[in-house]
Amino acid sequence: MVRGRQVSCGDHFSPREVAVQDGKIVAIEPLGANLEASEVVDLADDETLIPGLVDTHVHVNEPGRTEWEGFASATRAAAAGGVTTIVDMPLNSVPATVNAPALEYKRLFARNNAFVDVGFWGGxxxxxxxxxxxxxxxxxxxxxxxxxxxxxxxxxxxEADEMEADMAEVKTFDSLMIVHAEDSRTIDKAPSPNGDVYDRFLKSRPRGAENIAIAEVIERTRWTGARSHILHVSSSDALPMIATAKRDGLDITVETCPHYLTLLSEEIPDGATAFKCCPPVREVDNREKLWEGLLDGTIDFIVSDHSPSTIELKDLGNGDFGVAWGGVSSLQLGLSLIWTEARRRGIPLGRVLDWMSRHPAERVGLRSKGRLSLGYDADFAIFAADDSFVVDAARLNHKNPITPYQGKVLSGRVRKTYVGGKPVDFETPTGRLLDRGTA
Known part of the structure; x- marks a missing residue:
């Protein structure tokens, strides 16, 4: 049983006692109810009990590119950042998860190596x-x-027509199509990204490429009646048409990521390829509109798009944005990154938890994740919202010590994470492999 003065209760925090049995939350009572338990955890006065985060956009890269990350290192990083469930992307592993044998093969590597619960996307x-x-x-x-x-x-x-055909197919069994939406023809005609000047790289991935592709996703969703989700939106220009699609009743959702909400293109030094990601980090006015989109519900949630690589692939020696791998490693840092920025804007922690836990869990069908409620999995973290720290890539659990947040001071530290009611000890992997039918 965990008890404390600040326990997440949906949209507010209250003094509560939370009882756990067999990995599930079995009772939530006011503090002072004196629930009996074999083990009692008392929160410190500066600690808050929050639901474990649900990160539905993680590239683990195992098997095949395990030197980039791997299930053990990725899920340790997740747990250290208060993430108790990840859903692994189907690419960057070899083989890609594009058929049932490849899925089973990937599960062989994940089994007995997961410190948090792990689900899988198909390709x-x-x-x-x-x-x-x-x-x-x-x-x-x-x-x-x-x-x-x-x-x-x-x-x-x-191609867009092929996506539409697959949308129509997955609609027959009520699945979800998630889309990396950038238009290839627009990017083909954009300036070359080569060289160490960030602004040149930014121009090579223009907002228009996202806008055109997102419009395609919207219309193909409309024509097929499928369920769709747009990944890592970075172009604020696309928000009005997304809002219109939602008002029209389309079953479409949208995510963005910590790097688009906390970084600015104007502040990225030339040659700093740790910042390279696709779509790219954009300008300050764009960032402000993304926050507005979160607050008004046009953007549904925040996930990491943790896309690691080896340090060598980041081409740090030359700083060539055309050569470097495009991806940001932030799985361990997401909650602190977003909380640091949110509190500066006067946004309460409860909203952050909706964006990073409840909403992603609901969209992908993780019915027992994302909140502290009776019958839900006992996945939670002890979070010290006022504790601060300096990011040191060498001390993160990511396999490769490179991050665009190096040296950044962040607010909010995860002090302990529980998965299925058990504290993560970072030595014994006890995470489960999830599937859609039983999650």
């Missing part, structure tokens, strides 16, 4: 439409596709 690529139903039946939470080159040759992209 939608040219020619694998016949495999989508079997992947669904084997428990994936939906299907990811790209509308331009994915960055790895073994995961080719779909």
């Amino acid at each position: 939608a690529i040219p020619g694998n439409q016949k495999d989508l139903r079997s992947l669904h039946d084997d428990g994936v939470f939906g299907f990811k596709c790209f509308l331009l080159h994915s960055g790895v040759d073994e995961f080719p992209h779909l």
Whole structure:
């Protein structure tokens, strides 16, 4: 049983006692009810009990590119950041998760190496439409596709018509299509990203590429009646048409990421390839509008898009944005990053937890995750909202010590994380592998 003066109760915090049995929350009572338990955890006065975060956009990269990350290191990092459930992306592992045997193979590597609970996305690529139903039946939470080159040759992209056909297919079994929405033709005609000047890289991935691709996702969702989700939105220009699509009743949701909400293109030094990601970090006015989109509900939630690589692939020696791998490692830092920025804006912690726990869990169908409620999994973290620390990449649990947040002072520290009612000790992996039917 955990008891304290600040326990998450939906949209507010109250003094509560939370009792756990067999990995589930079985009682929530006012502080002082004196629930009996074999073990009691008392929160300090500066600690808050929060639901474990749910990060539905994580590239673990195992098997095949385990030197980039891996299930053990990724899930340790997740737990250290208060994330108790991740959903792993289907690409950057080899083989990509585009058929049932590849899913089973990936599960072999995840099993016995997960410190938090792990679910899986399937992939939608040219020619694998016949495999989508079997992947669904084997428990994936939906299907990811790209509308331009994915960055790895073994995961080719779909043209818009192919995406529409796959949307129609997954609608027949009520699955979810999640889309990396950038238009390949627009990017092909944009300036080259080569060189160490960040502004040149920014111009190589213009907002228009996102806007056109997002419009395609919206209209193909409209035509098929499918369920869709737009990944890592960075262009605030797209928010009005997304809002219109939602008002029209389309079953479409949107995410963004900590790097788009906390970093600014104007502040990125030339050659600083740790900041490279696709779509890119944009200007200050763009960032402000993304926050507005979160507050008005146009953007549904925040996830990491943890996309690590080896240090060598970041081309730190040359600082060439055209050569460096595009991805930001932030799985361990997401809550502190967003809380630091949110509290500066007067946004309460409860809103942050909705964006980073409840809403992603609800969208992907994790029915027992995302809140502290009776019958839910006992996944929670002890969070010290006023505790601050300086980011040191060498002390993070990510396999490769590189981060654009190096040296940044952040507010909010996760002091302990529990998965299924058990504290994560970072030595014994006790996380479960989740599937859509049983999560």
